[in-house]
Amino acid sequence: MSGEGAVSFPWLVIRQDDNGNRYRVGRYATRAEAQKIADSLDDRGHKQLYWVERIGQNGDGRRN
Numbered sequence: 001m002s003g004e005g006a007v008s009f010p011w012l013v014i015r016q017d018d019n020g021n022r023y024r025v026g027r028y029a030t031r032a033e034a035q036k037i038a039d040s041l042d043d044r045g046h047k048q049l050y051w052v053e054r055i056g057q058n059g060d061g062r063r064n
Contacts, residue, residue: 010056013038016049025050 009027011034016022025041028034031052038050 010054012053012055013041014051014053015041016051018047027055 009029011028011031013025013028013034014022015025026034026037028037031054034052038052041048041050
């Protein structure tokens with residue numbers, strides 16, 4: 001089967017809790033979509049850290 005018409009979700013939203021444990025929240029097609037989710041989770045006021053990274057970049061997309 002060819003990749004034509006396949007949807008790619010290369011952008012991840014990652015959550016890190018107070019103990020340093022990291023969890024994948026979701027995968028998204030665009031960085032803007034992933035950033036919108038990360039920002040909305042940040043706005044909830046929890047102590048967890050959320051950031052966006054692209055699959056295969058080993059955290060290069062991390063936001064502080």
